[in-house]
Amino acid sequence: MAIQASVGRSQGDDSYTVGANACQDAINQLGINDPDLLIVFSSVKYDQQKMLDGVRSVAQGTLLVGSSTSGEITTQGPLKDNSVAVMAIKSPGIKYFSGVGENVAAGPRAAGKIAADQVKEKAGADLKAFVMLPDVLAGNGAETVRGVLDSLGAHFPVVGGASGDDFAFKKTYQYVDGKVYSGSVVGLGMGGDFKIGIGVKHGWIPVGEPLTVTKSEGSVIHEIDGKPAIKIYEDYFGEEEAKVLRTEVLAKLAITYPLGMKVAGSDELLIRDPLTVNEKGSITCAAEIPEGSEIRLMVGSREEAVKMAKIAAQSAVDQLGGSKPKAVIIFNCIARNKLFGDKSGEEIKAIQEAIGVDVPLIGFYTYGEQAPLGGEVRNIEKCNSAFHNETVVICVLAD
């Protein structure tokens, strides 16, 4: 039987009511009271447990996964006010399995592996795709992905987005069924009879000369060209801004000027967001940059970002082998929201032009995206799932 999906949304002051209304909106549109899966994306403005209780009050017993965000996206575009968005899916052909790896701070790789192990144990050989919702403020995002792949195999289609907290970079939340987690990674496994298409692009452009990472450990860059890493931003931003760099959250300032590095398997540079800087000038990124990497400073252009989003959407649709898209999940970087400002709707419109304006769509603005490099899923040997930044990941489901 065919996949049916719908997306509800709500906003207001009372967390429980907003959660309940968003879910009711989705259920009403679906016209079916017992969906197989609920995906919940919520602003941190709401009391997370109360919001989730509200959602669950409408569809008790339905498998639920979700995350806090830095902005929700639905079929009608990016939501401007803090909202709760719920996608309800009825799909008798697909089986869903959830897992959660806690304490990312203690070991991101272990947490990723636990989440995937739990899913694998329930799904067995049936598992076809894995959606992850990690907390990257607690630990290295690329390590979490590696943990997931430790469990599922080196070449496995993984998509996902790191939880947000309305651009505060303090604390993010993940949801499974009725429980709210933080500092965890939530996994959703999908098995059965369905098609999946994945599009991955960013469209950011390298500027200035290439530099070499001369000293790094995991996601911390200590030195670039033998100088403290922060020098790259001090050079570009000028002295005045450089002072602010040391006192404010680096991510807020540098998110629209990330670092890009060359990797095999993708025609675009892989982007790494700078998150924090310490007193020695070492930069902590959202995922690692290996020693010896050639990096460039990147800048965003709206035109290029829109163009690439559409290409990514088209490539996701092309992977469906002619089947009509039935549901879309978007993991879109918060930096893209900042780049577009009031015009963030243009990017989503471009995506919808490629997929179909009436295909139910849910998504959120993330602190990091997960997807196979180049969106490759058809040739599984070349499917290398990785941690991305500043990127739009479009996941399309079809019968």
Add this chain to the structure above:
Amino acid sequence: MNSTSYKFYSILLLILVILTEIMMLLGISNTASILTSCLLFFCIILAYRFAVLPDIHRVEDQLKKLQQNANDYGVGTRLLIRRDLELSRANEKLRDVDELKSNFISIVAHQLRTPLSGIKWMLDMIINGEMGELNNDQKTFLMKSYESNNRMINLVNDMLSTDRIQSGKVHYGFTYLSIIDLLDSVLFEVSPAAVKKNITIELKSKFMGMPQAYVDPETMRAVIQNLLENAIKYTIVGGKIEVDVQNKRDHLEVSIKDNGIGIPEDEKAKLFSRFFRAANAIKFETDGSGLGLYITKAIVEANRGKIWFESEVGRGSTFYFTVPLGIINKTVNKSATTTT
């Protein structure tokens, strides 16, 4: 001669000396062969001096220029990024100020609406004679107050709509619907105004088998209503309005054509701007906030459509807008009626 040349000549000379030494040691050298070697040496020097050296110099010059360019680009990039950063900051501040302004307008408009509604209600009672008999002059003046008050209410409502659209507070509940049915329903509503001016409104065909559009019914109704009301408002008594819907594969194109006053050439570019009203429109009809078309355009675009117009002063205007069909089209067989 530069250092590259010295190096080249000395290496060549060294090779020549070594070769001569070897040949003498082996006993195969004589004066002729040494002379030939010397000749060869000078030939190579000449070839190098006149054929290879200029090329080397050229490449060296180009390298220097490229290096200079790269340095310039580096400096330029840094400056541009600093400027970009400054502008982004300034833009963020502007956005904050804009939000403040929107909130202010929203509060003021809300506060105005309640007393204005109160005035409307009281004027209505007085005009209807509920407070006692009125003479004709009193009635005329009160009617004028009533109309002015109504205009203010409309203006406040338009301002609130604009604010709701800009701040993203409008909820679009997209669904499949027959745009023909929606047209019919709005035509029925606006027909009294058309009849009053003896204007004929005509649907160009029965639109059999027109697919359903994927739009938000409520806002799309407002779009059709606004465009039809404008057409009626700016068409002279006894005029004609034609409504057409064309199926363009992935979208429908709706057109509303009037033979009204038209839009002056130099004002066309500003037509969809906020608070804009064309000079001839103000002369023709004093009523209007100048927000209608701005709101209409914003709604059409939020519904994933486009809006544009063709117009000639004195001959009339045609407004076009598109609505998407979506990929799961449903066909509707609905015959449309002609409203007069």
